[in-house]
Amino acid sequence: GDDLFVNDLRGAGLYLGSNWSEDLAGTCGVGACIVMQEPVTVHQDDHFGNAHVSLSCTAAPIFDSLGGLAAVLDISLLRSPSPKRSQNLAMSLVTNAARRVEMANLMAEGRRDWVLRLSDSPEFLDVDPEAAVRLDGSGRVLGYTRGARRLFPDGGAILGRRIDEVLGLTIDDLPDLMRDRPTEDRIIELRDGGALFGHAIAPQAPRTAPRSSRQGGPLAGLAGDDPTMEQVLGRASKLARTNVPLLVTGETGTGKAKLARAIHMVGTASGFLSLDCAGLSAETLQKSCADVSGPTTLVLRRIEDLAEDTAAALAAILDGRACLRPLSTSCVAPGALDLPRPLFHRLAGATLSLPPLRHRRDLGVLLDRLLRRRAPDDMRLSPSARVALLGRSWPGNFRELEQVLDVAIALCEGRVIDLPDLPAPINAQTPEIEVVEPLEQIMEACGWNMSCAARRLDVNRSTILRRLRRAGLQPPA
Known part of the structure; x- marks a missing residue:
């Protein structure tokens, strides 16, 4: 005073x-x-x-x-x-100041979860809502402001309750309530017959420093904060300065060629020779390697397509040219490669397996990074478009992601890429989930958000829930 x-x-x-x-x-x-x-x-x-x-x-x-x-x-x-x-x-x-303090506290805690803000009036929805709830990936309440108590008039416990008990929506409906939609269209029906206006805020990607000891360089730009990629790149950084032959495997478009180039740049070899094994003849192989002098990285793309006679020539070249350090890439798992065993062991001293995009936790970081590289500085994704892209299964991995962004950038009329600008996802049939490990990887990549996992696999949430129960999988405590 x-x-x-x-x-x-x-x-x-x-x-x-x-x-x-x-x-x-x-x-x-x-x-x-x-x-x-x-x-x-x-x-x-x-x-x-x-x-x-x-x-x-x-x-x-x-x-x-x-x-x-x-x-x-x-x-x-x-x-x-x-x-x-x-x-x-x-x-x-x-009372108004107390409500705003509670709202600010909930928003600060809820960066990794969905937040649903609610108002009786569309005019105040985005600027000063009356209530809010924080929700996990299955739509259960993790936190709430005092104003949200009225949604649960029975007086029972609120934490852990499903939001669809009191509102006519599920977690899958939240992208339709994001800020890029007119406020007057974001209507939520109450189970008791009333209605509110809703504003959904999507989980944000964690802003944490990489956990590995890599200090920048070519390898650092290949991942964000994904544990599997951090492990792969950590191994790659240690193997890059050796002469150990490397085999890089992964689905098409996962970045095998980029990893091979990055390993060469980190390594000690001065020469670089890249050959596509599809249609590569023994004569072409021998001519390509004839002029090599000094330590050279020999990148053999799609080694599974190597012809039988070329495989024999390659084994002979590697035996006679110690200066060549082979670095092979393959879309086939190491155990399924149909190569002569002596040649296989000359090529696969160590194996680096790249995960598909649908298994990666850093998809949001990679999406932002690619958009910055391919679009004008002030172009951005609307919240709904971002959620839609993060939920795709990406069977073509980086190639598909890059093409989708190029199409969206070309079709966008202004500076905000919205849902109508995105090309339709590839309707490739998603294989049945039969192995426990891939499903667990997808759940981890989605932060155990069943809706996100269902979108990536192009199945219903009920299918994900059923498979999780069958496999005995649960979120980490």
Whole structure:
């Protein structure tokens, strides 16, 4: 307060360190609010102590996202008009401020989860909503503001409840409630017949530093914060400066050729020779390798397509040219490669397996990185378009992702790529999930969000849930 009123404020008990608990001060604004956990005005002679009857105190509780009382916000006046209604403005100030503090707290906690903000009016939905809930990938409540209590009028526990118990939507409907849609169109029906306006905010990618010891360089640009890729690149960085022959495997478009080039750049070989094994004759192979001098990285793309006579020539060349360090790529698993065993062991001293995009946790980071490289600086994805891209299965991996972005950039009329700008996903038949490990990898890549996993595999959420139960898989504690 004003320094001119310091003595008056201290005489009224308004100073740092004063105790306004009910059992000590009797009826007072802060103490009553703590006990009642409701907004309250204790006006003049409502106070228990005679020393406080000149005061008017208006207080509102602030709850944490788990429903517990965290603080009380109070406005106390030394002098005010006699009618209690004179404090209506103070009541409006503390209740609105408390609601905004709760909202800010929930938003700060919910960066890795869905947040659904709710309002009775479309005009205030995006700027000052009345309530919000934080939801996990299955639509269960992880946190809420005080205003969201009215959604669950039965008085029972709110945490862990499914949002579709009280609202006419599921977690899969949230992308339709994002900010790129007109507020008046974001209507949510209540189970009791009413309606609210909703604003959904999608989970954000974690902003964490890479966990590996790689310090920049060609390998660092191949991944974001994906544990599997971090392990692959960590091994690659250690093997790059050796002469160990490497076999890089992975689905088409996963970046095998880029990894091979990055390994060469990190390594010690000065020469670089890249050959496509499809249609490669023994004569062409021998001519290509004839002029090689000094340490050279020999990249053999799609080694599974190597002809039988060329395979024999390659084995002879590797035996006679110690300066060649073979680095092969294949879309086939090492155990399924149909190569002569002696040649296989000359090529596969160590194997690096690249995961498909649908198994990677850094898909969001890679999406942003590719968009920055291929689009003007001020072009961005709408929230709905981003969610749609993150939910695709990407059978063509990086090649498909790059082509989708190129099409969207070309079709976009302004600077925001929206859903109509995206080409339709490839309707490739998704194989049945028969092995436990791939399903677990997909769930980990999606943060155990069943809706995201269902979109990547192009199946229903119920299918994912059924397979998880059958396999005995559960989210990590």
